[in-house]
Amino acid sequence: MTGDNGKGKQGGKAQQYGVTPQSVDFNDWYNEVVKKADLADNSPVAGAMVVRPYGSALWENIVRWLDDRFKATGHESLVFPTLIPMGFITKEADHVEGFAPELFTVNKIGTEVLAEPYVMRPTSETIIGHMWAGWLNSYRDLPFLHYQWGSVFRAELRTKAFLRTSEFYWHEGHTAHADEPEARAEVRQMLDIYHEFCRDVLALPVVRGEKTESERFAGAVATYSIEGMMRDGKALQSGTSHYLGQNFSRAFDVKYQTREQKEEFAHTTSWAISSRIIGAIIMTHGDDAGLIMPPRIAPIQVVVIPVGRKENFDEMVAEGEQLAAELRAQGVRVRVDKRDGVTNGFKYNDWELKGVPVRVELGPRDLESGVVVVKSRNADDKETLPRAEAVAGMTARLDGIHTWLLDRATEYLRSHTLEVDDYDAFKQAIENGNWVRAYHCGDADCEKAIKDDTKATTRNVPLDDAEFFSERGEGTCVRCSKPSAYGKRVIFGRQY
Amino acid sequence: MTGDNGKGKQGGKAQQYGVTPQSVDFNDWYNEVVKKADLADNSPVAGAMVVRPYGSALWENIVRWLDDRFKATGHESLVFPTLIPMGFITKEADHVEGFAPELFTVNKIGTEVLAEPYVMRPTSETIIGHMWAGWLNSYRDLPFLHYQWGSVFRAELRTKAFLRTSEFYWHEGHTAHADEPEARAEVRQMLDIYHEFCRDVLALPVVRGEKTESERFAGAVATYSIEGMMRDGKALQSGTSHYLGQNFSRAFDVKYQTREQKEEFAHTTSWAISSRIIGAIIMTHGDDAGLIMPPRIAPIQVVVIPVGRKENFDEMVAEGEQLAAELRAQGVRVRVDKRDGVTNGFKYNDWELKGVPVRVELGPRDLESGVVVVKSRNADDKETLPRAEAVAGMTARLDGIHTWLLDRATEYLRSHTLEVDDYDAFKQAIENGNWVRAYHCGDADCEKAIKDDTKATTRNVPLDDAEFFSERGEGTCVRCSKPSAYGKRVIFGRQY
Numbered sequence A, B: 001m002t003g004d005n006g007k008g009k010q011g012g013k014a015q016q017y018g019v020t021p022q023s024v025d026f027n028d029w030y031n032e033v034v035k036k037a038d039l040a041d042n043s044p045v046a047g048a049m050v051v052r053p054y055g056s057a058l059w060e061n062i063v064r065w066l067d068d069r070f071k072a073t074g075h076e077s078l079v080f081p082t083l084i085p086m087g088f089i090t091k092e093a094d095h096v097e098g099f100a101p102e103l104f105t106v107n108k109i110g111t112e113v114l115a116e117p118y119v120m121r122p123t124s125e126t127i128i129g130h131m132w133a134g135w136l137n138s139y140r141d142l143p144f145l146h147y148q149w150g151s152v153f154r155a156e157l158r159t160k161a162f163l164r165t166s167e168f169y170w171h172e173g174h175t176a177h178a179d180e181p182e183a184r185a186e187v188r189q190m191l192d193i194y195h196e197f198c199r200d201v202l203a204l205p206v207v208r209g210e211k212t213e214s215e216r217f218a219g220a221v222a223t224y225s226i227e228g229m230m231r232d233g234k235a236l237q238s239g240t241s242h243y244l245g246q247n248f249s250r251a252f253d254v255k256y257q258t259r260e261q262k263e264e265f266a267h268t269t270s271w272a273i274s275s276r277i278i279g280a281i282i283m284t285h286g287d288d289a290g291l292i293m294p295p296r297i298a299p300i301q302v303v304v305i306p307v308g309r310k311e312n313f314d315e316m317v318a319e320g321e322q323l324a325a326e327l328r329a330q331g332v333r334v335r336v337d338k339r340d341g342v343t344n345g346f347k348y349n350d351w352e353l354k355g356v357p358v359r360v361e362l363g364p365r366d367l368e369s370g371v372v373v374v375k376s377r378n379a380d381d382k383e384t385l386p387r388a389e390a391v392a393g394m395t396a397r398l399d400g401i402h403t404w405l406l407d408r409a410t411e412y413l414r415s416h417t418l419e420v421d422d423y424d425a426f427k428q429a430i431e432n433g434n435w436v437r438a439y440h441c442g443d444a445d446c447e448k449a450i451k452d453d454t455k456a457t458t459r460n461v462p463l464d465d466a467e468f469f470s471e472r473g474e475g476t477c478v479r480c481s482k483p484s485a486y487g488k489r490v491i492f493g494r495q496y
Helices: A026-036 A053-072 A093-102 A125-135 A180-200 A247-252 A276-285 A310-329 A344-353 A364-368 A387-392 A394-415 A423-431 A444-454 B026-036 B053-072 B093-102 B125-135 B180-200 B247-252 B276-285 B310-328 B344-353 B364-368 B387-392 B394-415 B423-431 B444-454
Strands: A040-042 A049-051 A083-085 A104-109 A112-120 A144-153 A167-177 A207-210 A222-229 A235-245 A255-257 A263-265 A267-274 A302-306 A334-336 A358-362 A371-376 A383-386 A417-419 A435-438 A457-462 A490-493 B040-042 B049-051 B083-085 B104-109 B112-120 B144-153 B167-177 B207-210 B222-229 B235-245 B255-257 B263-265 B267-274 B302-306 B334-336 B358-362 B371-376 B383-386 B417-419 B435-438 B457-462 B490-493
Touching (some): A026 A040, A125 A144, A125 A247, A125 A267, A167 A180, A180 A267, A222 A276, A222 A457, A302 A310, A310 A364, A310 A387, A358 A364, A387 A394, A423 A444, A444 A457, B053 B167, B093 B247, B125 B144, B125 B247, B167 B180, B267 B276, B302 B310, B310 B387, B344 B358, B358 B364, B371 B387, B371 B394, B423 B435
Parallel strands (some): A302 A358
Antiparallel strands (some): A104 B104, A255 A263, A358 A371, A435 A490, B040 B049, B167 B267, B435 B490
């Protein structure tokens, strides 16, 4: 995404009106929304984006919610270096195989050429394992419940803001436990927190499940994911939680003395949600007019637009500030649009494109009659309401928009996931922008053959208590007709 | 600081008791406190540290306070890439001269050797200037009031946790304005916010002043700093705010159309406080027992220690949790120390070393009498107080400790800053661990000669409204006897 970095995005221009409709070109729609809503811009660094204030405010809200939950569940933040000695990456065999092609290499510091180069972290299991080895003595020290916020670096050939960038933003959780059951309970706890966050905060329905072997994290014993469906039918892996067994603890000598005075390697986990979750928000909720921000995470929940003419504009702005103060007293995040160089129509379109959940228009005549005009981003029509009622009902209105978004996305997910037992039907369903639920033999080569034929991969095997697609059953592989593995249907789909 | 990474720091060992006294070896004291208080550890990456949970919690509190102030003063966060094209750094002549010897160079991504390497940002003026050029059209777009949190990379030969690390953590503020007065007002506003933060939150007295030319930021027209005095008499530059004039906007073509339809380059600023402020907290407030955390930023303000014996320990822990809940209801940050494998004496020493401002001991006999034992970290003696009184008075007690720390540090700063007019006295005062206030000719070569003789550099020229050392006056240069510059005495000192 080396940038055109063109003029004309700050300060509002008439050209900002509108984006390519989703139905015409989903990809263009996405790129235009990202830029015109001021979420992000291209950068002069290959594969990296610049996150602009509106995108940064959204990310800060995401960070805040998750960080509070991590702390509430006993986790502690740390800060590890961005660089990792190259030799660390090669210590866990699967890990290096997975990441070697994507590494950023630092070969020089000042004028000194390094004998052993550093890599910019693609993830931090290795250096954290190294540090843990120094901190861990006894079973009394465990568990380690650690996480850090930061960016990581993985080369991307074709980049797309938030979805695939060579530098991206995330937390990485890393925990170490005395035994496997405790470690697996942690893996599940974090997956469930991610699920709760997506459903209850972002209004994103996601399927919790376990990844098949070929889709596992490099070095993991088991990888679990939450998978969401975008409005073009593609999947977006929205969060992962890994049980790493003793793979990394053996590689980095993370061992402890048990209660019985024996030496034992720790069982470790790691888990992450990254800035690509913003891509999921955009592509699950957006429409032809632009973004729709889920209200509970929206940087601006309500925009107040004074619509007076020149002679009473200042008065209307003052009225708008008063209304905003009343809404803020209820904990609502409000912006008053005081720009005087642009038309009301421009403002309406601008805030719709930015996906602000509720717009309140405040005009002099309405004000005389004690009413305001309210427009929910998901509604077709404006409503004229008594001012007091509009204020008092705002929190419920925002909750209603949350529910509307979640219901709509859930309906989309359900209706675009087809149960298929025949390979031609499989190919057709994928081609038409669906997910497929199918029995599969569990063989990695067979998965690869399906991927080569259809570009679809296994998304996950839903957990027994996932709210979607969790029914148990047996059948024959949709492609090769061998007996099915997993005890249930597997979800296939194309993915971001 | 490539690491020993030795065993024995987590979980508490008897060896953890005590640190080398400040008076015996200030440097050893510092390094031991940092490690034993679990603030930070060495890392396997040359020059980089690992910030451990207690240090990370402290940094998070610092970030939260500053971030709220930045937003309250109209600034917006953004996220720029960590990498910068090498060619950008060389565009501003002074800038490249300042930073070239310290750069981390990325020469390879995946298997591709780069024709033009990237550098890991030492600071982001250049890439931000580049992006601004694309976003700025008209005077209506200004000001840009931007900042970002992140880490930056500057090679360090001799590293020291928080003070000099090759990767460090900070915010960098970057703003662009239509004219010089507005830009200079911004520079001053941020310096004053830093000053307020140090004094009112960290209990650090600092001197606001302008840097002399030879101490300016590479590329700045004027650099302002806040300077604090550590307990060994050295200065620590604790924050900086730069007026960059049109230097960077010319280099990166950051121009706009004025109200009169003319093209003009923007006037830009930058400002920062980094993780080295944690070094200032340690070295200003610490004593022979370890850290003293300024209460308003302390991760743990009160530690409650149940001191029952085995048979009633659980009961005392429950009582401790009850007490903690009452304190939390007042907004106090409390930890109950429930460890059962260590002695009370160990716990007392451990929390004193970590600098927790107040300790409350809760024993079964005291509880029967309705009292608790309270020990302020800055007091010599314990107090036995009615339980209700201890709870009700906690906020005032914490405020009292803040004031005590600020007063003590202010007294230290004042008594260790000597007004000197003679060069031998100058050298002696510096050698004895003081700052010196002296007249100086303003010549850079003369400054350099003083530095070569004494290792002391100019700290700053205090502003007229700085609360310390701001008196105006004229004299002759303390070293070369030429007429004085600046209209007042300059502060000299050795520095971290």
